[in-house]
Structures are given as C-alpha cells and as structure tokens.
Amino acid sequence: MSSSQLESPYTRKTYRYTPLLALLLAPNEWLHASFGKYLFAGCDIIAGLLLRNLLVSHILARSPASSPSSPDKADTGIKFASKVPMSGSVDSAVTMTMQSRATVLASLHLLSPFVFSISTRGSSESILSLFVLLTLFCAISSRWNTAAVLLGLCTHWKLYPVIYGVACLGVIGREGRPKLHSTEKSVWGRLKWYLSVYINIRTMKFLGISAGTFFALGTVMYAM
Amino acid sequence: MSLLHRRQLAGGHAIYDRIICSFLSFRSIITISILLRVALILYSEWHDARSVVKYTDIDYRVFSDATHFILNPGPDNHATGPIGRYLRIGE
Numbered sequence: 001m002s003s004s005q006l007e008s009p010y011t012r013k014t015y016r017y018t019p020l021l022a023l024l025l026a027p028n029e030w031l032h033a034s035f036g037k038y039l040f041a042g043c044d045i046i047a048g049l050l051l052r053n054l055l056v057s058h059i060l061a062r063s064p065a066s067s068p069s070s071p072d073k074a075d076t077g078i079k080f081a082s083k084v085p086m087s088g089s090v091d092s093a094v095t096m097t098m099q100s101r102a103t104v105l106a107s108l109h110l111l112s113p114f115v116f117s118i119s120t121r122g123s124s125e126s127i128l129s130l131f132v133l134l135t136l137f138c139a140i141s142s143r144w145n146t147a148a149v150l151l152g153l154c155t156h157w158k159l160y161p162v163i164y165g166v167a168c169l170g171v172i173g174r175e176g177r178p179k180l181h182s183t184e185k186s187v188w189g190r191l192k193w194y195l196s197v198y199i200n201i202r203t204m205k206f207l208g209i210s211a212g213t214f215f216a217l218g219t220v221m222y223a224m
Numbered sequence: 225m226s227l228l229h230r231r232q233l234a235g236g237h238a239i240y241d242r243i244i245c246s247f248l249s250f251r252s253i254i255t256i257s258i259l260l261r262v263a264l265i266l267y268s269e270w271h272d273a274r275s276v277v278k279y280t281d282i283d284y285r286v287f288s289d290a291t292h293f294i295l296n297p298g299p300d301n302h303a304t305g306p307i308g309r310y311l312r313i314g315e
Contacts, residue, residue: 017283022290029295034265036284041261048257052250103250110257120264122284224308 018157019221021124040119043126048110050133055102058140128157132164139168148206152213156221165210172206173197 027035109115119126131154138147147168154161173196180193197203268279293301294313303313 017287017290019290019294021287022294025287025291026295028288028291033288034269036288037265037268037280038262041258041265044261045254045257048254099250103253106250107253110253111260116257116261116264120261120268121279121281122268123281124283124287220307223305224303224311224313 017124018217019224020157020217021127024127036124037120037122040122040124040126041116043130044110044115044119047126047130047133048106050130050137051109052102052106054133054137054140055105056099060098060102128154128161131157132161135161135164139171144168144172144202144206145209148209149213152210153217155210155214156217165207168206169198169203173200173203175202 024039025036115126131150135147135150135154138144138150151161151165151168155165177197180190184190184193271279294303297303297313303309303311
C-alpha cells in the first residue's frame with residue numbers, strides 16, 4: 001500500500017483520534033501489523049493490576065479494621081464496631097477476604113467479554129481507560145499535580161473524562177476544610193460554603209495544570 | 225463500614241471467597257487473561273484472512289493507516305503544520 005494510493009485519513013471523516021495514537025502505533029509499521037492489538041490488550045492487563053492494587057490498598061482498606069482510631073469517621077457503624085473485641089484471627093480473615101474480594105472484582109474487568117473483545121478487535125479504548133484509572137490512582141494517593149496532568153491527557157485523548165475533573169475539584173477543595181454545618185439553613189450561607197470549596201488556591205492550581213496540559217497538547221497536535 | 229458489613233467480610237461470604245480464591249489466584253487470572261487475549265489476537269488474524277466480515281474493528285485500520293501516512297512522507301503526503309514540517313513527517 002503506497003501513501004499516494006489512499007486518500008489521507010485526516011481528510012476522511014473518520015479520523016477522530018489524537019495524532020499521538022498514530023505515533024504510538026509506529027511499531028505497527030516496524031514490527032507487526034497486530035502490534036496495536038497487543039498494546040491495547042496489554043493496557044487491559046495493566047488496568048486489571050491497577051484495579052486490584054487500588055482495591056486492596058485504598059478502596060476496600062477503608063474499613064474500621066484498618067483505621068480503628070480515625071477521629072473523623074465518627075459514624076454509628078464505627079462506634080458499634082469498636083465495641084467488638086478484635087482478635088488477630090478476625091483481622092487476618094478480613095485481610096484475606098479483602099484480597100480475594102479484590103481478586104474477584106478485578107477479574108470482573110479482566111475476564112469481561114466486553115473488555116477483552118473490544119481490545120483484541122483493535123479499539124483504542126483500553127488506553128483511555130488505563131489513563132483514567134491512573135488519574136484515579138494519583139488522586140486517591142493525593143498526588144494531585146500528577147493527577148491534573150493525567151486528566152489533561154485523558155481529556156486530550158477523548159473529551160468525556162473532563163467530567164471527572166468536577167469530582168476531583170470537589171475532593172481537593174474539601175480536604176482540610178470544615179464541613180457544612182447541618183444547622184446552616186440560609187441559602188447564602190450554603191452557597192458561600194460551596195463557593196469556598198470549589199474556588200480556592202488548590203482547586204485553581206489543579207484546574208490550571210489540567211487545562212494547561214489539555215491546551216498545550218491540543219496546540220502541539222494542531223501544529224503538526 | 226457498618227458492623228454488618230464487617231461481619232460479612234469476616235464470616236458469611238468469606239467461605240465462598242476463599243473457595244474461589246483457592247483455585248483461582250490472582251496470578252492465574254492474569255495468566256488466563258493474557259493467554260485469552262493472545263489467542264483472540266491470533267484468531268483475529270486467521271479470521272480476517274478468510275472472512276469478508278472482519279473481526280478487527282474498522283477504526284484499527286483507520287489508525288494503522290494514519291501511522292503509515294505519518295511514517296512514510298512523500299511529495300503529496302507531508303504534514304502542513306510548523307512542527308510537522310520541522311519533523312518531516314507525513315500527514
């Protein structure tokens with residue numbers, strides 16, 4: 001196939017991907033035409049590893065067993081749980097079931113027919129889902145600057161991950177800030193609280209880095 | 225997490241979880257996943273060579289062609305942006 005025989009894919013109405021994807025698939029030309037499929041399938045696998053890691057170290061670990069004396073978690077559930085005598089065997093059983101639970105949940109992704117057929121058919125979706133998971137990973141481990149750059153990259157890849165930015169801003173703005181008092185009834189008081197959560201130096205920094213990455217990538221790719 | 229949830233974690237479903245875990249460790253799930261994907265990719269090549277209805281997504285051809293164009297610049301195929309001209313890539 002010669003380049004002059006086909007019309008440029010950029011003039012075809014179907015190229016709606018970032019040129020970064022085309023560059024990433026350079027080994028398709030150099031090594032093997034199926035390289036991209038192996039790459040996408042590999043992203044699936046890494047996403048599965050990351051999912052399990054996130055579940056074990058953060059999501060399922062946020063239980064009273066792992067942080068029994070956490071002062072900000074004064075829910076009734078924790079008060080009950082602290083009355084239960086904790087023996088080592090129960091704790092190790094919790095850890096073990098937590099790991100097997102994480103394995104089951106991660107295999108829902110790894111062995112899902114949707115996931116493996118989409119990536120082996122050569123759809124680039126798994127790259128984006130890996131980027132989104134990496135953003136979540138950085139956000140959960142409070143690496144907000146890296147998360148901001150990754151979110152910018154995600155949004156450059158495809159537009160819709162931009163909605164996760166709102167959730168990120170909410171979490172960053174709330175960190176280390178007093179909660180909204182339930183006694184606060186006035187609309188103005190509530191509005192002021194929400195504004196102070198969403199508009200402050202930390203959220204503006206996140207927004208700046210993320211939007212900066214997005215526009216920088218867009219400009220460079222446009223200048224190609 | 226509520227007390228009920230904690231009890232479920234410690235007892236209840238734990239037995240089922242342990243049964244699943246005993247013959248399906250995470251390592252074996254990863255191995256199965258990798259083998260499954262390699263097999264499907266090899267099958268996709270075999271299938272596409274024989275059938276008019278392709279297994280492979282049409283967009284895979286779209287970005288494979290895009291890579292081909294970028295890496296094979298020519299007189300009627302060159303990037304028009306300033307960076308693309310500097311790198312002498314195709315478009």
